[in-house]
Amino acid sequence: MGLELYLDLMSQPCRAVYIFCKKNGIPFQLRPVELLKGQHYTDSFAQVNPLRKVPALKDGDFTLAESVAILLYLSRKYKTPDHWYPQDLQARARVDEFLSWQHTALRSCCLRAMWQKMMFPVVLHQPVPQETLSSTLAELDSCLRLLEDKFLRDQNFLSGPQISVADLMAITELMHPVSAGCQVFESRPKLASWRRRVEAVVGEDLFQEAHAVVLKAKDTPPVDPALKEKFLHSLQSLLQ
Structure with missing residues (x-):
């Protein structure tokens, strides 16, 4: 096998x-x-x-x-x-630095933005308080600024002149709130240019293929009522 x-x-x-x-x-x-x-x-x-x-x-x-x-x-x-994951010690450390940060920062706010803005109300029919969503979107905005100013800076990709696994992890995270209608790239030309470079390296067809499901998430049928409580229990932290 x-x-x-x-x-x-x-x-x-x-x-x-x-x-x-x-x-x-x-x-x-x-x-x-x-x-x-x-x-x-x-x-x-x-x-x-x-x-x-x-x-x-x-x-x-x-x-x-x-x-x-x-x-x-x-x-x-x-x-x-x-x-993708450089042998050079310092280049690899830059990739590791981003992967360590995004796991508890970018991932968290991107996931909550998508679920609070779309999945909870549309798929689980669970209302989300406006103040909760507003707080999450403010946190997302802060993470996007760090993504630009700390990691992307004035280079083509997050850890240097070439694409790495850090860029794949980042772009797939950002497409989560994009699928819910968040304007992630529209007012951020530096981030938008980075996205175009990532898509160009990956290939537009593969990029679209990988994201086809999430970009249609708003059309997802409601979760089976028998599973709803289990989902709500496991995802309770995303409502906070």
Whole structure:
């Protein structure tokens, strides 16, 4: 059995892993896991990833969770071009710096913006207080400023002159609030130019393919009532 990837392209880190593999010609078998159908709660998926999260990787008898760990494993096993995760100590440290920051900063506010603005009211029929959403959008704006001023600065990509896994993680995060109608790029020419460079390297067709599901998220049918309470319980922190 070859490499298997358990993904739901509604998930931002799943999209980063998917784009990375497709762009680098890494062969894999796609094992879809539909989060909104609760498939990550099944016992069969727990055998692959007891954390019950996607993405997940199965490579023969070896299993691996967490998107960053998966991206780095794939970059090393398949010896992808150095720019994705550089060998140079300081260049690699810049990638690591962003990955460490975004995991608790950019990811958090992008995820909450998308769910509070669209998924809770549309898919779960759960109202979100306006003050909660306003606070989240203010936090998102602060993160976008840091993304531009601290990480992007005056260079082409987040960690230097070439694209890296940091850029894949960032762009897939930002497309989450974009799918909910947030104006992430419109008033930020530096960030908009970066997005165009990332899309050009990835390829427009692959970029659109990876984001087709999330960009149609507003058309997602309501979650099965039997799963609604479980979702609300697991996502309660996103309402805060």
